[in-house]
Amino acid sequence: MKSFGQFLAAAAVVMFVLGAGPVTVLAKKQPGTVTLPAKKGNVTFHHDKHAKDRKIKCNTCHHKKVGTACKDCHKAKKEGDTPKIKNAFHKTCKGCHKKNKKGPTKCKDCHKK
Ligand code: HEC
């Protein structure tokens, strides 16, 4: 039994190392499609279509640091100057769609249940 326990402990260490490694690398890769969770209905965001096909500049959305998730800084509630995540997304996403009369602006067209 003792050696089985040691085996499990060793396996956990191996899984931790193997699990943690690739995740760190993948975090830097541009996602294809991102699901942005919301109670109102999750929003499916095609990163590839926006960044590659539509050639929208990275810093149009990643206004502070390209490739960092918005939620790293924008939280559920406003913090100092940093607007809450809902307003950050609505302003960036809906803002462009409205301004250019292209892309969804109705709640249901982004939030799907
Ligand atoms: C139209 C807006 C938009 C454009 C343009 C855009 N991104 Fe993103 N990007 C996002 C959103 C939204 C996420 C998901 C962030 C989140 O989960 O909070 C994201 C996620 C990422 C991630 C993964 C971050 C993580 O921590 O998981 C990387 C890397 C990234 N983008 C790189 C780029 C690069 C490089 C470009 C330009 C070629 C680019 N993005 C253009 C909106 C955009």
Ligand code: HEC
């Ligand atoms: C490194 C931290 C950080 C990251 C990552 C970040 N933001 Fe912000 N954001 C801020 C801060 C701080 C402000 C407050 C105003 C300023 O300093 O520009 C802000 C302000 C904003 C505003 C309001 C700008 C205005 O003129 O009213 C929008 C919209 C916004 N962010 C959208 C986003 C989106 C969308 C993402 C992800 C693609 C994102 N932010 C990622 C820190 C961040």
Ligand code: HEC
């Ligand atoms: C700078 C402009 C711009 C920004 C910023 C932007 N979009 Fe878009 N979006 C577009 C355009 C252009 C289309 C294509 C509309 C068409 O083909 O009719 C589009 C289409 C879409 C669609 C329809 C499905 C698709 O991709 O074809 C969704 C959903 C969408 N956008 C969500 C978002 C979300 C969520 C964000 C913020 C993270 C965002 N958009 C930011 C310009 C933008």
Ligand code: HEC
């Ligand atoms: C262009 C796409 C788009 C449109 C249009 C849009 N939203 Fe959103 N909304 C988002 C995104 C993206 C988020 C951020 C999800 C996250 O935090 O990951 C969000 C977040 C929210 C949130 C807070 C998160 C939650 O759990 O519910 C609420 C509430 C919300 N939206 C309501 C609305 C309403 C009401 C409308 C119509 C008046 C609307 N949205 C239109 C994209 C959109």
